[in-house]
């Protein structure tokens with residue numbers, strides 16, 4: 001057991017000292033191979049350092065979520081505006097034409113469906129790395145249930161995916177799944193994101209919360225935020241802005257885009273925040289001007 005006597009209790013995140021990046025712009029990825037870096041550079045824009053990912057993987061456990069009843073009708077027209085398409089192999093192969101030349105982040109885990117109370121039990125790694133390569137995936141996404149009953153299985157799955165990804169130069173996105181009983185605060189998200197990064201995830205997806213700059217500082221790889229449940233557009237843009245201001249390297253949003261009445265304009269406004277540094281308010285004004293054209 002670690003010596004508890006004399007341990008420092010106050011945390012110091014050195015918020016004024018950015019993590020050193022010697023030769024490559026993606027946080028923590030200096031020491032990876034060329035192929036891994038090439039794929040990461042398709043995900044993170046080398047100019048802004050950030051990414052706009054479009055998440056439409058919800059059907060893998062929720063079925064036809066509102067806005068995703070017809071992926072070919074609602075998602076395909078948005079693909080041009082995304083940097084990364086995040087979905088399952090089934091969704092992408094069947095409904096997304098292979099013409100956009102966008103990075104693909106392949107959802108490679110299965111969970112229990114929403115018919116079960118605890119989604120974390122029985123999760124698994126369901127996509128062979130060779131199929132990910134066949135789909136020209138730039139990353140694979142693995143869900144982890146830190147603090148949930150399925151924690152151990154999901155971390156083992158993540159580790160297997162990291163091993164396979166390292167073999168072929170494919171980065172792994174670690175996704176922090178939040179159980180109903182878990183508090184969505186910086187303490188929990190720092191723990192969850194740090195565990196995923198330490199187990200080898202090349203970037204991590206989590207939720208925005210208060211003190212988010214501490215979550216970002218303590219995670220040695222880039223963080224992208226999920227959008228969560230649909231918010232009014234101005235609030236969703238403000239959240240994206242706050243996350244970027246705190247050091248996140250992008251968004252991986254779903255419902256706040258495809259459930260918007262104006263998803264194209266919403267995507268466009270999100271891009272302004274993530275890549276051009278607009279504030280939430282500026283981006284919302286831009287959104288309004290676009291929908292009133």
Ligand code: 5RP
Pocket residue numbers: 055056057058143175177226227228229252253254255256
């Ligand atoms: C679920 C996911 C989803 O892709 C994620 O929740 C993003 O979608 P949304 O912005 O709708 O929350 O990873 O685990």
